[in-house]
Amino acid sequence: MCISNRVGPPVEGEDFFGRTKEIRQANRLLDSGHSLLLSAPRRIGKSSLAKRLIEEKSREGWKCVYIDLEETTTEDGFLRMVIESFYKGGVWKQITAGMSKGLAALLGSIEKVSVGPIDLKLNRKEEQEDLYKNLKELIEHDQDTFIVVDELTLFLGILNKSDGGHEKVAFILNWLRSLRQVSRTKVRWLFCGSVGLRNFTSNLDLGYTINDLTEFNLDELTREEASGLLKQLCASEQMIMDDALIDYTLNKLVWNIPYFIQIIFANLMEFHDEGAVITKESIDTAYNRLVSENYLTTWSERLIEYRELENPARLILKSLSSAPSGLSRDTLLDILMTGQDSSKIEETDYALSKLLRMLENDGYILKKNSIRVFRSPLLRDYWFNTFVQ
Numbered sequence: 001m002c003i004s005n006r007v008g009p010p011v012e013g014e015d016f017f018g019r020t021k022e023i024r025q026a027n028r029l030l031d032s033g034h035s036l037l038l039s040a041p042r043r044i045g046k047s048s049l050a051k052r053l054i055e056e057k058s059r060e061g062w063k064c065v066y067i068d069l070e071e072t073t074t075e076d077g078f079l080r081m082v083i084e085s086f087y088k089g090g091v092w093k094q095i096t097a098g099m100s101k102g103l104a105a106l107l108g109s110i111e112k113v114s115v116g117p118i119d120l121k122l123n124r125k126e127e128q129e130d131l132y133k134n135l136k137e138l139i140e141h142d143q144d145t146f147i148v149v150d151e152l153t154l155f156l157g158i159l160n161k162s163d164g165g166h167e168k169v170a171f172i173l174n175w176l177r178s179l180r181q182v183s184r185t186k187v188r189w190l191f192c193g194s195v196g197l198r199n200f201t202s203n204l205d206l207g208y209t210i211n212d213l214t215e216f217n218l219d220e221l222t223r224e225e226a227s228g229l230l231k232q233l234c235a236s237e238q239m240i241m242d243d244a245l246i247d248y249t250l251n252k253l254v255w256n257i258p259y260f261i262q263i264i265f266a267n268l269m270e271f272h273d274e275g276a277v278i279t280k281e282s283i284d285t286a287y288n289r290l291v292s293e294n295y296l297t298t299w300s301e302r303l304i305e306y307r308e309l310e311n312p313a314r315l316i317l318k319s320l321s322s323a324p325s326g327l328s329r330d331t332l333l334d335i336l337m338t339g340q341d342s343s344k345i346e347e348t349d350y351a352l353s354k355l356l357r358m359l360e361n362d363g364y365i366l367k368k369n370s371i372r373v374f375r376s377p378l379l380r381d382y383w384f385n386t387f388v389q
Contacts, residue, residue: 003232005269007262010047012055017232017258018225019049022218026053029214030146030188035180037210038192040218041363041375042302043259046192049218050148053190063145065089069155075168078155079131086139091147091187093140132175141185149176153195157305166204173201173209180212189213195305199358203307226256233265239272249283255376263295291381299364299379300386309355312336314387316355317364317374321383326373329356 003015011017029036030053038046054064067085072078086092156169180189191197191213198215201207221229227246234241241249253260267286268278276282290296303310319335320327327335329352336348356372359365366375374380 003229003236005233005236005262005265007259007266010051011045011258012048012051016048016052017229018221019045019052022049023052023056026190026216027056029216030057030190033188034214035189035212036191036216037197037213038190038216038218039196039198039361040192041257041361042195042298044218044220044257044363045259046218047150048258050150050190050192054146054148057144057146061144063090063143065091065145065147066150067148068150070151072155073158075159075172078159078172079135083135089145089147091140091145092138132171136175136179136182139179139182139187141182141187143186145187146190147187148190148192151193151195152191153193153197153200153305156200157195160204169204170206170209173206177209177212190216195302196358196361199361200305220256221258221261223250223256226250226261229258229261230265233261237269237272239268239278241268241278245278245280245283248280252283252287253376253378255378260376260378263290287378290378291385296379296382299382302362306355306358309351309358312351312355313359316359316372317383318387320365320372320374321380322388324373324377324380326368326371328370329372332356332372 003011003017006015026036026049038050040046051066054066058064065085065088067081069078069081072081156172159165159172160169162168176189179187191210197210198207201210220226227243227250230241230246230249233239249264250256250261253264264283264286267289268282271278271282271286303313306313315335316332319332333345333349333352336352337345340348356365356367360367363375364379365372374383
């Protein structure tokens with residue numbers, strides 16, 4: 001089997017590698033009626049896993065829908081994306097004799113998406129609520145259906161910054177929850193994305209809107225899978241790396257997520273294309289390129305989603321990047337309290353607890369005994385090279 005090194009976009013088909021255990025577990029949960037919240041740090045392969053599940057469920061005869069909200073910035077755009085995706089996936093009911101005129105008219109307009117844009121009337125709040133209610137009633141719930149919503153948090157984060165944003169976000173999250181609460185529904189959902197939905201809803205006191213979702217965690221590849229992926233990439237490009245060099249590469253990365261393996265392999269390809277033999281020295285050079293270029297900038301850019309906690313988060317990460325062995329919670333609290341009045345200690349302590357949980361959930365750091373450290377030496381070295389040196 002040959003796989004291509006697709007850095008960045010989700011991998012599909014023959015390019016998908018590993019995750020056998022996770023696929024089996026996810027299928028078992030979906031088959032037993034669970035809807036899932038795919039929780040994992042960014043760049044770990046959530047979208048790729050979701051698309052693999054769609055491939056498998058489609059083969060089993062399920063109706064499948066994939067909704068990617070990464071480019072969606074307005075509520076109108078969200079509705080159009082949902083309506084069009086549901087239409088293509090065959091999720092809507094058919095017009096029947098007993099259907100109300102209002103629902104039949106809406107369904108008739110939905111069917112026009114194949115020939116052009118549909119007219120959404122959202123001039124008044126009442127019209128908006130009626131449309132969402134009618135859309136809910138049009139969903140077919142008695143057939144096995146799998147709906148993946150990717151990058152919901154990115155869209156909601158943008159929507160939250162608009163006028164009345166919190167109310168709009170709460171409305172959409174509650175509407176989505178109501179779709180999952182239909183009695184005896186055979187529709188299962190999976191939510192994933194590069195920004196954690198759990199952190200996002202918690203910050204807005206909207207955690208209750210997703211408390212029905214089953215948490216499904218995705219971590220790094222197993223050592224065997226990571227080694228296998230690197231070997232397959234080498235075979236696809238006729239690059240020679242023996243087991244010792246593969247182990248050296250994975251030991252250097254430590255946190256063996258697909259994206260990190262892909263980007264270091266892409267850099268090693270430059271040596272290969274020049275006819276050079278891959279050595280430990282070339283692996284070191286490739287690694288050093290990664291920490292000094294733009295491969296990891298999204299990890300910094302996404303901290304804007306932390307809102308008022310962005311600056312404290314940056315201070316913590318900057319401090320940890322200068323301390324490879326890690327720092328204690330008390331030390332981190334002292335760092336955040338620097339220059340502040342002592343009366344702020346309880347408020348800062350609470351913010352630190354929340355912030356550490358968010359950074360751990362998003363894959364920046366982990367807790368070893370009582371010490372916090374960067375989860376990835378690669379990310380730590382990038383942070384130090386970019387924000388400290």
